[in-house]
Amino acid sequence: MPFETRPLRQSDYNYFPSTCPIVIDNGGSAFRIGWAGESDPRITFRNVVQRPRHKATGETVTIVGDHDPALMKYFDCTRSFQRSAFDGNVVYQFEIMEYILDYGFERMGADGPEVDGHTNTEPVTKIEYDSWHMKFEAEQVDHPVLITECACNPVQSRAKLAELLFETYGVPSVAFGVDAAFSYVYNQQLGICDRDGIAICSGFSTSHAFPMVSGEPVFEACCRTNIGGYHVTDYLKQLLSLKYPNHVSSITWEKVEELKMEHCYVALDYFSEAKVFQKGAKEAEEKMRCWQLPWVPPPSEEPPSEEELARKAAIKEKQGQRLREMAAAKRSSRILELENEFQGLEFLLQQLENVQESDIASFLSRTGYVSRQEIESALARVTQSLRKARGEQTDIEEKMEPSTSEKYPLIDLPDNILSPEQLKEKKRQLFLKTTSEGRQRAKQKKFEEELERERQNQQDEEKRSLLEIYQASKILNLEMCAWNLSKPVNNKFVIHTSFIVGRTLSFIYNSYVQNIKKFSEKVEQRKRLKTNGSHTNGNNNISGAVGRGERLNAAQRERMRLLTTAAFDRGKGEDTFGAREEDWQLYKLMSKDNDDDDEGPDENEVELNRITCRLQEIDPTFVAKSDAGSVLATEIPRLRPLTKEDFQIILGVERFRCPEVLFQPNMINIDQAGLDEMAGISIRRLPSKGDRLERSINNSIFLTGGSCLFPGIVERVEAGIRKIRPFELPIRVVRASDPILDAWRGAAAVAAAPCFQMQTFSRQDFYEKGEDWLRSSSQRWGFGFQGMRGRCIIAEASHMCYGASPFVNLKEMLVPRMRFNHASPHSFTS
Amino acid sequence: MESEVVESEMVVPQHLSFKRVQMSDKYPKGQSRGRHWKHLKQIIQAENYQSYPPNQPNYVNIESPPSIYPSKKFCDITGFEAPYVDPRTNIRYADAEVFKLVRSLPNEYIQRYLALRNAAVVLK
Structure with a gap:
C-alpha cells in the first residue's frame, strides 16, 4: 500500500454511547477501525509497527503504519524494521498487536480530553456530562469490540487477543468473525450474490474458499492455500531486481506494490498470453509497460570554440618558449664552463712543456693529475663535450677508436716499469677489455645468425612455392596434353592457356585454404585441450565447470591435484616416498615454473599465421575466420554513455506472470x-x-x-471452475463491490444489529470461565468460539434482524445513530 | 522532540489514559523480551490438533491439497513455457537465446533465480 497521509485523530469519540460497538478489520496488510453502523472505517493504516530510536533524545519510540519518509531523518532505523504481528494469517506477536491497537484506539479519540483540542468544550446536558465524565475517569475502552480473524484461528491466538482486549483495554465484550463471511453478507444485502454460494477470499498472505449455505459460512468445507498478495508482490520484486541489477535500490517494496496494483493482470490462459510475448508481436509491445526512473541527461560536451583553441595554443606556445629559453641558457652556461676547463687544460699542457723532466712528477702531483696522458685524455674529453654542446656532429667511430688505447692505457706497458698498484689496475683493465670484446663478438655472431635464419626462411619459402608451382605445373602438363590432342585454333589457345593458368592458381589457392583449415583445427584442438584437460583422468565433473575448474588448464589442474593429494595424503602404511627415483619427479611437476604450455607460440599456430599471411598476399579479400574462436571474437561491450533507456524498467511478461502464482502456486514451490x-x-x-x-x-x-482486484481474475476463475465442475452447470462468478473494504462494512452492519449484544463474549465470561471456556466451547460446538458466535451473528444479522428487505431496514436503523455521529462539536459550541 | 515530528503525530504516546496497564509497565525497559511469543508452528503444535476428530475443521486440516494438475514448467528467466532444462545449472529455459543468457549469468544470479522456486542449492 502506498504512503498515505496519517489519519487524523477523531474528535467525536465521546459522543458515542458505550453500547456502540467498535469494529476492527484486522487484516494482514491493513488495519481498519471504525464505528458500527457507519459506511466506512474511520481509520485505516498499514498493519505494521516500527520502533526506531529517536536520534536527539535516544529513546525508543513507536511508529505504527506508514509515515512520511521525510521525517525519518530524525530517527535511527539501523536496527529496527517494519514488523507485523502476523505469522502467516495468525496473530502471534501480541506486543506488536498492542501497539497497533493502542494507535487505533488513540486515533479514534479514546485518549479523551487530555490531549484533545476540545478539552474546554462544556457538555451541554447533564446526561452528556455524566457520560463524558465517566469515560474520562474510566481508564478503559468502554465499547464492545468486533474484530476479524482468520478462519479456524487457533484457540491460543484468539484467547490471547481476548485477554489483551479485556485486561489491558477493559473492553466489556468481544466478538470475532471471519472477514470473507462479512464481505459475503454485505454483498448479499447489496444483491450481488445469493444466499447460497462460495466465498473465495484472497488476502495478503493466504487465500480461503468456503461455501456459504443460507448465508452461513460452512467451515467444515473451508480450504486454505498459503498464497496471497504478499507472494505476488515479492515475486515481482525479485524478478525485477534480477532483471535490473543496476536499479535494485529503486525497486522498493512500496514501489513494487504500487506497480502491481497499477499494471498487473490475470491472463485467461497463461501460455497463450506468454506466446504473444515470445513472438514479440506488436500486440505484445502494446502490452508492455514502462516505468521511467528519474534520469538527468548528462551535460553534452560542446566542441571548444575558436577563441578557446587560440587561447590554448597561445598558452602552449608561451610555455614552449619558456622551456626553450631555459634550455638555451643552460647550454650556453655549460659551453662557457667547458671552454674554461679547456683553456685551463691547455694552459696546463703549455706549462708542462716548460717544466723540466725532473720536476714533472712534483708538478703533476700539485695539479692532481697522474700523467701527461691523463691530462691529454681529459682535454680530449672536454673537446668532445664542447663540440657536442655546441651541436656539432661527433663521430662515434672516431670516439670509439682512440678510446681503446685510452681506456686501457696500462695494457701495452711492460710489467717491469709498473708499480704493484698499477699492476693490479692493469689486470683489471685486461679483464675488462677481454669481456667487452667477448660481448662484441657475441653480438656480431647473433646478428649473423639472424641473417642466416632470414635467409633460411626465404629459401624455405621459395622451396615451398616451387613445390606448389611444381604441383600446379603437373596439372598444367596434363592440361597441355589434353590440349595437344584437341589441336585448337589460335584464339582458342589463348582462352585455353588462360583457363589453365586460372585452374593452376585456383589449385594453389585451394591448397592454401585447406592448409589453413587443417592448422586452425589443430590449433583449436590444442586450445581446447589446454582448458578442458584430456578428460582421460575422469574428473570431468559437471558442477566444477561453473566454478574454478573452468579457468584452469589441464596442466594447472593436474598440479592442483598433486598438491591436494600431497597435502591430505597421510599414508596409513609405511611411508615409502622417495625410495624410488621417480618419486622425486613429483616436485618438478608441482613446481610453478612447470608450465611448458606458455613457452611461446605453438608451431601449428606459427604455421597457420604463415599461411594466412601468404594467402592474404595472393587474395587481399581473404579473411581468416575462426569458427571455434567465436567466444574470443565476441567483443566486450564498450562503455557508452547511459541513456534514458537505461533508466527504464519494462514490465512485460511480469504483468501477468506474477498474479499467476495465485492460480499456480507451484511456480513458487507452494x-x-x-x-x-x-x-x-x-x-x-x-x-x-x-x-x-x-x-x-x-x-x-x-x-x-x-x-481479487486484478483485472481478468473473474474470467479466469470462471474458466478454471468450468474445467472442474460438471458439464453445462450454470456458473456465475462475481466480484465484491469493493473487495478491500466490504469485509469491514459487513462487520459494521452486523455489529449495528440490535441482536449483536447477545452474541458477544463478555468480560465476565472471560473472568469466570477463562481461556478454557474457549477451548471447551470450541469442542462443544465444533466450530470454535468464532464459529459459534460468528455464525450466529451472521445468521441473525442477515435474516432475523433485517427481515425481507434487509438493506433498507438496515439503513433506517442506522439513521438515528448517523445523526448522532454527525453532531459535531461545532453544534455544541455554537 | 522536533516540532515537525510532534505535529505529524507519528509517534504513539507513551501514556494512554484508556489503558488499564501501560506499555511501560507491561514490558519494562531493560528486560529481555522477544522470543516469548510462540510462532505459528509452535502454536499449532501446542494446539494438539491430532487429538481432535478429523471431521472438525481446524487451522491445519483446512489447508488445500496439492493441485490435481501436473505442474507446468516455466522458463525461470522469461516466464515462457520451458521445454528444456540446463543440466549444469538446473535452470529451465525457453529457447537458445535464453540459454545463452543462462550460461553467461554468474552463479549468484543463477542461484537467485532458482531460489524463486525454492530450488537453489543451499550449503549448510
Missing part, C-alpha cells in the same frame, strides 16, 4: 491448489449437498479480498 481449484475442493468437502444446493452454489461464486 504445493497447493490455486484459487479456481479451491472452489472445487470446498464443494467437494461440503458434508451434505443436494443437487439443488450444488446448482445454486455454483451460481454465486463470490470473489473478495485485495488480491
Whole structure:
C-alpha cells in the first residue's frame, strides 16, 4: 500500500454511547477501525509497527503504519524494521498487536480530553456530562469490540487477543468473525450474490474458499492455500531486481506494490498470453509497460570554440618558449664552463712543456693529475663535450677508436716499469677489455645468425612455392596434353592457356585454404585441450565447470591435484616416498615454473599465421575466420554513455506472470491448489449437498479480498471452475463491490444489529470461565468460539434482524445513530 | 522532540489514559523480551490438533491439497513455457537465446533465480 497521509485523530469519540460497538478489520496488510453502523472505517493504516530510536533524545519510540519518509531523518532505523504481528494469517506477536491497537484506539479519540483540542468544550446536558465524565475517569475502552480473524484461528491466538482486549483495554465484550463471511453478507444485502454460494477470499498472505449455505459460512468445507498478495508482490520484486541489477535500490517494496496494483493482470490462459510475448508481436509491445526512473541527461560536451583553441595554443606556445629559453641558457652556461676547463687544460699542457723532466712528477702531483696522458685524455674529453654542446656532429667511430688505447692505457706497458698498484689496475683493465670484446663478438655472431635464419626462411619459402608451382605445373602438363590432342585454333589457345593458368592458381589457392583449415583445427584442438584437460583422468565433473575448474588448464589442474593429494595424503602404511627415483619427479611437476604450455607460440599456430599471411598476399579479400574462436571474437561491450533507456524498467511478461502464482502456486514451490481449484475442493468437502444446493452454489461464486482486484481474475476463475465442475452447470462468478473494504462494512452492519449484544463474549465470561471456556466451547460446538458466535451473528444479522428487505431496514436503523455521529462539536459550541 | 515530528503525530504516546496497564509497565525497559511469543508452528503444535476428530475443521486440516494438475514448467528467466532444462545449472529455459543468457549469468544470479522456486542449492 502506498504512503498515505496519517489519519487524523477523531474528535467525536465521546459522543458515542458505550453500547456502540467498535469494529476492527484486522487484516494482514491493513488495519481498519471504525464505528458500527457507519459506511466506512474511520481509520485505516498499514498493519505494521516500527520502533526506531529517536536520534536527539535516544529513546525508543513507536511508529505504527506508514509515515512520511521525510521525517525519518530524525530517527535511527539501523536496527529496527517494519514488523507485523502476523505469522502467516495468525496473530502471534501480541506486543506488536498492542501497539497497533493502542494507535487505533488513540486515533479514534479514546485518549479523551487530555490531549484533545476540545478539552474546554462544556457538555451541554447533564446526561452528556455524566457520560463524558465517566469515560474520562474510566481508564478503559468502554465499547464492545468486533474484530476479524482468520478462519479456524487457533484457540491460543484468539484467547490471547481476548485477554489483551479485556485486561489491558477493559473492553466489556468481544466478538470475532471471519472477514470473507462479512464481505459475503454485505454483498448479499447489496444483491450481488445469493444466499447460497462460495466465498473465495484472497488476502495478503493466504487465500480461503468456503461455501456459504443460507448465508452461513460452512467451515467444515473451508480450504486454505498459503498464497496471497504478499507472494505476488515479492515475486515481482525479485524478478525485477534480477532483471535490473543496476536499479535494485529503486525497486522498493512500496514501489513494487504500487506497480502491481497499477499494471498487473490475470491472463485467461497463461501460455497463450506468454506466446504473444515470445513472438514479440506488436500486440505484445502494446502490452508492455514502462516505468521511467528519474534520469538527468548528462551535460553534452560542446566542441571548444575558436577563441578557446587560440587561447590554448597561445598558452602552449608561451610555455614552449619558456622551456626553450631555459634550455638555451643552460647550454650556453655549460659551453662557457667547458671552454674554461679547456683553456685551463691547455694552459696546463703549455706549462708542462716548460717544466723540466725532473720536476714533472712534483708538478703533476700539485695539479692532481697522474700523467701527461691523463691530462691529454681529459682535454680530449672536454673537446668532445664542447663540440657536442655546441651541436656539432661527433663521430662515434672516431670516439670509439682512440678510446681503446685510452681506456686501457696500462695494457701495452711492460710489467717491469709498473708499480704493484698499477699492476693490479692493469689486470683489471685486461679483464675488462677481454669481456667487452667477448660481448662484441657475441653480438656480431647473433646478428649473423639472424641473417642466416632470414635467409633460411626465404629459401624455405621459395622451396615451398616451387613445390606448389611444381604441383600446379603437373596439372598444367596434363592440361597441355589434353590440349595437344584437341589441336585448337589460335584464339582458342589463348582462352585455353588462360583457363589453365586460372585452374593452376585456383589449385594453389585451394591448397592454401585447406592448409589453413587443417592448422586452425589443430590449433583449436590444442586450445581446447589446454582448458578442458584430456578428460582421460575422469574428473570431468559437471558442477566444477561453473566454478574454478573452468579457468584452469589441464596442466594447472593436474598440479592442483598433486598438491591436494600431497597435502591430505597421510599414508596409513609405511611411508615409502622417495625410495624410488621417480618419486622425486613429483616436485618438478608441482613446481610453478612447470608450465611448458606458455613457452611461446605453438608451431601449428606459427604455421597457420604463415599461411594466412601468404594467402592474404595472393587474395587481399581473404579473411581468416575462426569458427571455434567465436567466444574470443565476441567483443566486450564498450562503455557508452547511459541513456534514458537505461533508466527504464519494462514490465512485460511480469504483468501477468506474477498474479499467476495465485492460480499456480507451484511456480513458487507452494504445493497447493490455486484459487479456481479451491472452489472445487470446498464443494467437494461440503458434508451434505443436494443437487439443488450444488446448482445454486455454483451460481454465486463470490470473489473478495485485495488480491481479487486484478483485472481478468473473474474470467479466469470462471474458466478454471468450468474445467472442474460438471458439464453445462450454470456458473456465475462475481466480484465484491469493493473487495478491500466490504469485509469491514459487513462487520459494521452486523455489529449495528440490535441482536449483536447477545452474541458477544463478555468480560465476565472471560473472568469466570477463562481461556478454557474457549477451548471447551470450541469442542462443544465444533466450530470454535468464532464459529459459534460468528455464525450466529451472521445468521441473525442477515435474516432475523433485517427481515425481507434487509438493506433498507438496515439503513433506517442506522439513521438515528448517523445523526448522532454527525453532531459535531461545532453544534455544541455554537 | 522536533516540532515537525510532534505535529505529524507519528509517534504513539507513551501514556494512554484508556489503558488499564501501560506499555511501560507491561514490558519494562531493560528486560529481555522477544522470543516469548510462540510462532505459528509452535502454536499449532501446542494446539494438539491430532487429538481432535478429523471431521472438525481446524487451522491445519483446512489447508488445500496439492493441485490435481501436473505442474507446468516455466522458463525461470522469461516466464515462457520451458521445454528444456540446463543440466549444469538446473535452470529451465525457453529457447537458445535464453540459454545463452543462462550460461553467461554468474552463479549468484543463477542461484537467485532458482531460489524463486525454492530450488537453489543451499550449503549448510
